Amino acid sequence: MAQTLKTTPLHELHLSLGAKMVEFAGYDMPVQYPLGVMKEHLHTREKAGLFDVSHMGQAVIVSDTHEAAAKALETLVPGEVQKLGIGRQRLTVLLNDSGGILDDLMVSRPPTDGRLNIVVNGACKEDDYAYLDARLPAGANLERFDNRGLLALQGPKASAVLAKHAPEAAEIKFMRFAEIEIGDIMAVVTRGGYTGEDGFEISTWADDTQKLARLLLDDDRVEPVGLGARDSLRLEAGMCLYGHDLNPEISPVEGNIAFTIGKRRREEGGFPGAARILRELADGPARLRVGILPTGRAPAREGAKIQSTDGTDIGVVTSGGFGPSVGGPVAMGYVSTEHAATGTDIQLVVRGKALPARITDMPFTPHRYFRG
Amino acid sequence: MTIMYTKDHEWVRADGDLYVVGISAHAAEQLGDVVFIELPEVGKTFAKGDDMAVVESVKAASDVYAPISGEIMEVNSAVVDEPAKINEDAMGAAWFIKMKPSNASEIEALMDEAAYKDFAENS
Structure with missing residues (x-):
């Protein structure tokens, strides 16, 4: 069993830290470290926790211009993507033709024109990519970033910890991102996360992820945190876990995440399942x-x-x-x-x-x- | 005092005419921080292997089974009030219940300390 599971760039580090490993989204992942779920959770809210989220899918939608890429993605999501500013990220949902949620994902707009970065759930990524490949209009293509790792540094001390290595990280505002150097590692750093705390999600080349994790863990304020506490933290933060709180039957209105439906999109429609979703917005789900x-x-x-x-x-x-x-x-x-x-x-x-x-x-x- | 164990990680030891039941330190460690425990009411009877109690960690709920058949004579309300005791002293202060056995010979079929240690290490 174990040998058939995929591993993240941090697998060796998890084992060396004494993590209890479980299968999650097809990966051998740490559910907890010796500190245990309870203390990992509380430590994150008190200081800072480091999470390996490299199982999540990182990819980019590429087209000639931002407008073309945004219009292409908008055929599959209800969010306002065209007006997404450079350096900004937002949550959106991938919809099926019944207006049900296939996945929730982050979309962000890097400085390079005609590109939209996405981060999707690990358990959904193969299905998401197949759906995007099949459904993105001509002129827009999906490129996978399977050679990138993703860390989350979360908690009230996250900013001070990261700023020690990259002072400009502290200046990034919520749901914005910047490409910065942490030590000598190039990283795309987004302010936000899945705990309700201040924090960052940090994407690097997979070859650098373990080095970055060790650098961050060297700080006494940082403890490694597993999937167990990740789940209890996001639950307290009121955030959805795909496959549990959201699924292909549930619309974003029912899911109480109608903020993912842009104002213009509510007037224009033009996303899968728009008839149902607009009806639910008008009449209530x-x-x-x-x-x-x-x-x-x-x-x-x-x-x-x-x-x-x-x-x-x-x-x-x-x-x-x-x-x-x-x-x-x-x-x-x-x-x-x-x-x-x-x-x-x-x-x-x-x-x-x-x-x-x-x-x-x-x-x-x-x-x-x-x-x- | 001899402590016997089940394959479901409960322990049992004699206390006068009664048997005290808890979960093993190994089980407590596997569960992680216990946040909730539900014990049966005094006077209820169980057959060996029946669901008798529930122990919950942050992540999950686990059933605790009656290691022998009998009647519940006493429950440890201190561990209900402070479930974290299970992580601190599973074999002692964090006992769950005391039972009056209906068939005391059932205890002989359970594992002794050495057999359980071997079982827990290899399961």
Whole structure:
């Protein structure tokens, strides 16, 4: 089994750090290091955590001009890509013809004209690339960056840690990026991440990724953090995990990420499944992703039924567990829209017992981004 | 005092007429930080191998099975209030329940310390 798994440029480093390895997205990945999920999570919120996210798909859409590349991508996503400024990144979603989400991805516009960088989920990348290859209009092509690694440095000390090696990193604002030298390593550094904390995602040539990771880990404020804490951090931050909170049946309106649908796109349409998505924007979706706070201490996991207080099934939990920074259980899931209002009392069915809970706003822990 | 183990990583030791049950230090280490535990109610009866309790880490929930058949006589409310004790002292203070066995000979089929150590290292 293990020998059939793909590895990232940091595989050797994970093993040398004593990581517990698991299969994820076809890769042999660290789920936790000796510190453990709880302490890795808390350390990230207190200081800084370093994550290997090299399993994610990095690629570029190439065309003659920005306008051509943006128009090509806009045939498959509902985001405003044409007006994306140089050096800026935004979240968007790849849609199927029913308006369901095939993946959520970051799109950014580098200085070179006619190029749009994308970062897609590791588990989806082969399907995404096949879909883009098949569906991008003539004149736009996908090029994979399989020879690049990706690190995430997240937490309130991330900026100071990175600035030690590259002072200009501290100046980058949330959802913007710059190509900078860290030590002697050329890197594309984006401010943002998947924890709700200030931080960076750092793309380098795969040959340099391990060297950069070791450089960052040399700082006492930085601990390596595995997939376990990555999941609890993003859950507390109210962010979706593709394949759990988002899937090909769910639209961006239902997924409560309608901010990914650009203003002009709402008027013009022209993306897959536009009829459904525009109807849901106008009339409201049948179901909605919501935050859920269980009243007691029992975590409600993915798959737990959500009921109204009279015991009627109204939805299902799609992510749930214990939030180390919240100090208790947190969850998100889909409920029929009439039950989706913040403050609505509900119950969650855990091991056959209906436990009280409440619909709540997300994030569960406040976002602390650097907006300059 | 002899401690016996199951293949599901519960331990059992005699305490007067009763048997004390917990999960092994090896199991606690594998689970990681325990954040929630659900224990059965006093008076409930279980057959050997029944789901009896649940232990949850940040990542996942794991079932704990009755290592022998019997009735729950006492539960450790301290470990319910402070599940992290399981990571600190799984074999001692973080015991789960005390059972009155309905068939005490079942304990003889369990693994002793040496057999469990060998089992845990190779599983």
